[in-house]
Amino acid sequence: MKAKIGIYVCECGPNIGETIDIPRVLETIPALEGYEDVELVPKSFGLLCSPAGKEYLAKEITDNGFTHLVVAACSPRDHNSTFIGVCKEAGLNPYLYKIINIREHCGWIIHDKEAATDKAIQYIRSGISRVLYQSELFERQLEITPDVLVIGGGIAGMEAALSLASHDRKVYLAEKTGELGGKAARFASLLPRQGRGADVIREKIKAVEENEHIRVHLNTELESSIGFLGNFEVVLAGNGDDEKTDLKVGAIIIATGYRMSDPGSFTGYEYADTDEVYSSLEIERMNGGEGIALRSGAKPASVALIHCVGRQEKGYCSRICCNYMMKIAGYFKKQSGATKVTEFFFDMCLPHKADQEFFDHSVGLGIDFKRVKEIGLSGTSVEFAETGGGKQKMDFDMVVLASAMEPSEDTEALAGLLEIDLDERGFFKEAHQTTDPVATSIDGIFVVGASQGPRGVSDSMLLAQATAGRIRCQLKPGGKIVPEVKVSEIMEAYCTGCRTCLEVCGYGAIYFDDQKGISIVNEAVCRGCGNCFGSCPSGALRTKHFTNKQLYREVTEALK
Amino acid sequence: MSHHESVVVVGAGLAGMKASLMLAHAGKKVHLVETLPIIGGATIKNEESFPNLECSTCLVAPIQQEVLQSPDIETMTLSAVEKIEGDKGNFTVTVRKAARYVKIADCIGCGMCYEPCPVSVANEWEENLGERKAIYVPCAGSLPNVPAVDKEHCLKLSGKQECNACVEACMFGAVDLDDKDETVNIEAGAVIVATGSGMFDASSLPNLGYGKFPGVYTPFEFERLFASNGPTLGEITIRDTGKVPAKIAIIHCVGRKEQGYCSGVCCMYSFKFAHFLKKKLPEASVYNLHSDICVPDKSYQKFFDGVKGTHTEMLYNSSMEDLKVSSNGAGLKVVYLDEAGAEREIDVDMVILSVAMVPDEGALGLAEALGIERDARGFFKVLDEGIVSVESSREGIFIAGTAEGPKDSQSSVIQAEAAVGQVLAFLESCRPEAAEALAEDLKA
The missing domain is CATH 3.50.50 (FAD/NAD(P)-binding domain)
Structure with missing residues (x-):
């Protein structure tokens, strides 16, 4: 089928209407060299992001049967999502569309209208060129299990378990020692502002033990874990015996605490x-x-x-x-x-x-x-x-020292097992210190309490509740998750098995298949950062929607 | 949509926005109520955030955008909660929505309407360091990028004289001076209060010279002075004189004694200011007059160590009551007692007062409207304060962020996430099916 690309220039009032010679743009596009096999349909409209504009654009897509769409308008930060919505509504796969910013990049910064118009044409041409090489991508929905594994039976771990356990969500609580409660269980009292004092810990232990939706595994440690948000397969191992427990969980909460x-x-x-x-x-x-x-x-x-x-x-x-x-x-x-x-x-x-x-x-x-x-x-x-x-x-007769809290002894091994990052002090590292403090570098693995940094009982419990909030939002019982679609893929024939990509992946999304001798991308874990794509010496990797061909076409046309 | 599928979030700062996005993600309908014409809260007044000196806009703008673009979040700006009726999962929240006089759906944020407006008034969002028109956005980069008309100062709306300048300037017919205030009733299962905090009034301590000497600044004034989208476009100059300061004193713990608590964040923002000052004025001398250094996060000591000595001289101030800021003719003189109690004196051009975080000025009214209690300090009270809680004194209403007490951004986000967890659990417990499930559980 011959490609038919709709190219819609938004006037954005005077912002583009008066700074760029739109009639010249519309005249130039159909005559572009190199696109003789493609039908180019350029049009302009007053304000495409307005309700009337969106309705118009959706109708144009359907009526004309466009195979691709280019919108020349404002910054994608303003309205990329608007036009993605229009594409979806009109039945055009949104990965066959591209927005070109001729307002901020052309009209607003170049005062000579002719020069601004030249640049706008060049940008639009690069967009047309790229969009032709874009492919349809489809969102997938994956089944999930809402169940959760909590590692560590101290106050943070118990609070997380209690906040999440319900008739439709089971919580497995693995504790390395033979008893629940962690260090705080030994405290005669908490701070005076913590009115109920040490009773809180005893109450929590009792509540955990009595909760039929929480299964406590004492003297147990994590042996292995593979998978991703919604679908982790983990093995717990008894540290006194050979007992192994295989579990399927949707999220893992680390609550391994600290040591003095x-x-x-x-x-x-x-x-x-x-x-x-x-x-x-x-x-x-x-x-x-x-x-x-x-x-x-x-x-x-x-x-x-x-x-x-x-x-x-x-x-x-x-x-x-x-x-x-x-x-x-x-x-x-x-x-x-x-x-x-x-x-x-x-x-x-x-x-x-x-x-x-x-x-x-x-x-x-x-x-x-x-x-x-x-x-x-x-x-x-x-x-x-x-x-x-x-x-x-x-x-003095006696001296008492308050020494620094540090990561508990198994922190490094656990980080290695789960492939998550530690910070420079050896504590588990947050996905973002300010805006995403309970998540880690891997989706679905959370860190609470003093294993994330020095914390007291109250703060540890609050972190546990925050994590419960995150998991309740991400893993609804009976719900599904939609993984990123712009992910990396590996062309097996080209992979030489050099393992460079394993080094650069920050999300643990690539593993090595020993039998085939090549790297494999787990698409459900990949976030599409492109690190592997950029570092692969044999060109075996590509990141969807950012392929070499797409980028090359876009850049060469823009620089012509 | 039934009550338990909808939540009202009051306050569109970092905590309120994060909570709203999470709730929307969990499939709830969110009504986000904000008194200002823009969302973003206190964080967007800062150019950079501690401890990583990340650009605050870059941290917050994607969150603002996502909130505004979410089909499940109704963002209500210029709005305030008037009252709440009903209880436990069945609230009716009455919100007073002030007229914006600009239609959000039609405005593209081109800014053509400001220029012709003949009115100029002090811009309160810029801490009155700059001016704005009667039709305005508080600063460049405001979101939503749609102006509002200040009816008190607009010539036409205040009845002073006939003026249609903004209406005529708008190419999109978006300015509507006939817009009316409205009152909306929202059915909601739960409410999250995330209205943030205020700043201690430095002028209540006359020794410090705030309001008397132009060279004395509050933290937000200094943030706006430093901000590249602020009234001086980021040039650090002293108001009235326009002088570039060569010596700056940053005074910690202002209002700590009066408020009866340490705010836990002032040391860090004071050190950040030292960094800001050295970045823009490398020759300047910066002094931090401090008492206890409070750097309670794992990464904060490193930040402190990174500025101590190199960006600022640390001077121990042993008595806030004895500290005095006065004029020395050309600039300012700070007299204080050092660690040994001896009187010391430094001459400076600028003083920044690191003031305590205090309850937001609207907290009392909101507490009354929502029927929730405040603690002795005036912050919203949570049940079981000492242990951990985000539940207010009224079932179904939850508190997050600095509305509950002074804290840093990270702690505000943690509390917002915890509040969302509790709201979802609470709404779940309000469902009729929940009662059945519980009965079944008990049977089993």
């Missing part, structure tokens, strides 16, 4: 096991058990709490230490009001609206806050200089 860095590993804090120096988690454990005591069993009469241990070395503030150190100070004061508690801090970090009240309350308890510019430890003797003061030394 070893405070003794930081300069100035090297202490011996026999010293009365403890990490904050050790104090939590003592407080939850027999009470906080020295190795002799005696209760300490004086305690130093030191903030920001490892902040400089790690290169980040752990966000919650100021708050939990005040909470720990409260443990000592509750144990004995006579305990002399001194907190050494660099910057008091109180980013939540209720935190300042907690600080004021702590001051009221008689806790001595000392702002320091330097500090060092020798046994339980603290050498420090307050801001604005000289060096001093104070001796």
